[in-house]
Amino acid sequence: MAQAMRQETYDVVVLGGGAAGIAAAVGAAKHGARTLIVDAGPMIGGELVSGIPLDGCLSSRGEWVVGGAVRELLAECDKLGGYIGPIRDYRSLTIVCYDTEIMKIAVVNWVRRHKIDLLLYTFAHDVVVSDGRVTGLVVLNKNQRTLLKAKLFIDCSGDGDLAIGAGAPFEVGDAAKGELQPVTLVFRMQGVDAPKLLQFVRDHPENFGLGEYAGLNLTKAQCAEALQKQGLPKVFIVAEGPVLGAAIASGEMYKTSMIGATPISLARKEVSVNTTRIGHLDATRTDKLSQALPDLMEQVWKCATFLQKRVPGFDQAVYSGVAPRIGIRETRRVMGEYVLNDDDVKEARKRPDGIAKGAHEYDIHLAGTGHIRHAIKDGGSYDIPYGTLVPKGLKNVLVAGRCMSATRGAHSTARVMGTVMAMGEAAGTAAAMCATANAWGGDVREVQVPRLRDVLKAQGAVLDGTH
Numbered sequence: 001m002a003q004a005m006r007q008e009t010y011d012v013v014v015l016g017g018g019a020a021g022i023a024a025a026v027g028a029a030k031h032g033a034r035t036l037i038v039d040a041g042p043m044i045g046g047e048l049v050s051g052i053p054l055d056g057c058l059s060s061r062g063e064w065v066v067g068g069a070v071r072e073l074l075a076e077c078d079k080l081g082g083y084i085g086p087i088r089d090y091r092s093l094t095i096v097c098y099d100t101e102i103m104k105i106a107v108v109n110w111v112r113r114h115k116i117d118l119l120l121y122t123f124a125h126d127v128v129v130s131d132g133r134v135t136g137l138v139v140l141n142k143n144q145r146t147l148l149k150a151k152l153f154i155d156c157s158g159d160g161d162l163a164i165g166a167g168a169p170f171e172v173g174d175a176a177k178g179e180l181q182p183v184t185l186v187f188r189m190q191g192v193d194a195p196k197l198l199q200f201v202r203d204h205p206e207n208f209g210l211g212e213y214a215g216l217n218l219t220k221a222q223c224a225e226a227l228q229k230q231g232l233p234k235v236f237i238v239a240e241g242p243v244l245g246a247a248i249a250s251g252e253m254y255k256t257s258m259i260g261a262t263p264i265s266l267a268r269k270e271v272s273v274n275t276t277r278i279g280h281l282d283a284t285r286t287d288k289l290s291q292a293l294p295d296l297m298e299q300v301w302k303c304a305t306f307l308q309k310r311v312p313g314f315d316q317a318v319y320s321g322v323a324p325r326i327g328i329r330e331t332r333r334v335m336g337e338y339v340l341n342d343d344d345v346k347e348a349r350k351r352p353d354g355i356a357k358g359a360h361e362y363d364i365h366l367a368g369t370g371h372i373r374h375a376i377k378d379g380g381s382y383d384i385p386y387g388t389l390v391p392k393g394l395k396n397v398l399v400a401g402r403c404m405s406a407t408r409g410a411h412s413t414a415r416v417m418g419t420v421m422a423m424g425e426a427a428g429t430a431a432a433m434c435a436t437a438n439a440w441g442g443d444v445r446e447v448q449v450p451r452l453r454d455v456l457k458a459q460g461a462v463l464d465g466t467h
């Protein structure tokens with residue numbers, strides 16, 4: 001059916017309403033830019049509302065390395081009673097936990113408070129570009145096709161649809177090996193008996209990932225004891241352990257490196273479970289992604305049954321829900337003016353042009369039971385320079401989040417939600433600085449990075465002073 005093309009004009013259009021996109025939109029709107037979020041899905045928040053906790057907010061040493069937008073959203077969630085807070089996993093990380101269901105409300109309240117327009121159920125399928133400048137984004141929904149015009153566009157699509165559509169160079173996973181991190185369907189269990197589970201950890205630490213961060217200075221047994229004292233059901237059941245290992249060997253469980261359980265509601269005794277996986281799947285192939293759903297659902301049910309049968313503390317628990325969509329770890333990375341590299345992250349490098357910090361471990365999930373993980377030097381943090389937000393060859397486009405400019409290894413740490421929100425906030429703030437300036441010449445390279453850093457710091461971002 002032929003449709004007439006409507007036209008709408010904004011200061012800033014953000015493609016993608018995941019963790020990076022909502023932070024980018026808030027960053028822009030806060031500084032007076034008329035801002036729109038476009039998303040193909042029915043909801044905003046992305047993986048923030050799938051059940052997983054926020055990684056990358058605190059370093060392994062336990063220092064906060066993000067502030068600003070992340071803290072604002074957590075405060076919004078706290079107001080509604082949904083904030084659990086930072087907890088140590090006594091493996092290698094400190095994560096930030098919250099109630100996923102309350103977070104769904106918090107993200108919408110947050111975006112509404114900042115007067116950001118939403119265009120959901122809407123797919124961006126074409127980019128109009130002239131001389132390195134995006135002049136319009138063509139989006140399609142049930143009503144009609146619309147040409148969205150804006151001074152600046154921020155690509156938070158995870159897949160780089162906008163920047164790549166406009167001609168930016170990109171890389172995909174490990175191109176040489178044809179490898180991409182697996183996709184996962186996160187699910188939830190209610191009625192988990194935390195004291196019983198933690199006693200099992202204490203009695204059989206060999207089943208759990210514990211004591212990997214050297215800075216903890218604790219044996220596995222001491223970590224199990226500390227986890228028990230903390231009292232929250234944050235555990236990683238590992239494939240090398242006897243219980244999960246035997247279940248994989250017998251076919252009772254599918255091949256996975258781990259079953260990660262994270263508390264999401266203390267009142268409901270509910271945890272999210274991150275474990276299912278299908279490897280070697282290009283999630284930009286919508287046909288393949290759709291075909292993965294039945295197998296992932298089968299894995300969800302297998303794992304829920306395994307936990308009830310084999311893991312003390314889960315024996316009375318019940319399956320209570322599944323994430324709204326298949327989780328995608330890795331697709332395309334847009335190449336920018338700077339490409340964050342493996343040494344930058346592993347060596348915890350600091351830079352004068354840093355606009356965000358990352359601190360999550362180097363973390364590449366492989367198909368089956370494989371998993372590559374390395375700590376950041378001294379459990380510290382690294383800086384992400386402004387150039388990673390600026391796609392090569394484009395003038396009025398910024399990119400943030402999962403499709404950022406990085407090597408595959410650097411991406412494996414910077415892709416987590418605390419970090420992508422900090423990046424998003426920086427991109428949104430930079431976009432507003434351009435869009436609202438009378439003298440802006442039309443290229444995001446004109447942004448004075450020291451000034452951007454000052455503005456970000458004034459709104460609470462952590463850019464200096466961490467290990």
Ligand SMILES: Cc1cc2nc3c(=O)[nH]c(=O)nc-3n(C[C@H](O)[C@H](O)[C@H](O)COP(=O)(O)OP(=O)(O)OC[C@H]3O[C@@H](n4cnc5c(N)ncnc54)[C@H](O)[C@@H]3O)c2cc1C
Binds near residue numbers: 055123124156401
């Ligand atoms: C299973 C799993 C477990 C994880 N565990 C953790 C964890 O414990 N802690 C942590 O911090 N991080 C974790 N991560 C990583 C983290 O969740 C993601 O990398 C991060 O949320 C990416 O956010 P994003 O906003 O960049 O992209 P996305 O969340 O992918 O958002 C992109 C959005 O863009 C929209 N979009 C894409 N293309 C178009 C288009 N053409 N038109 C319209 N809309 C479009 C999509 O609908 C989507 O909503 C995990 C990831 C997965 C998949």
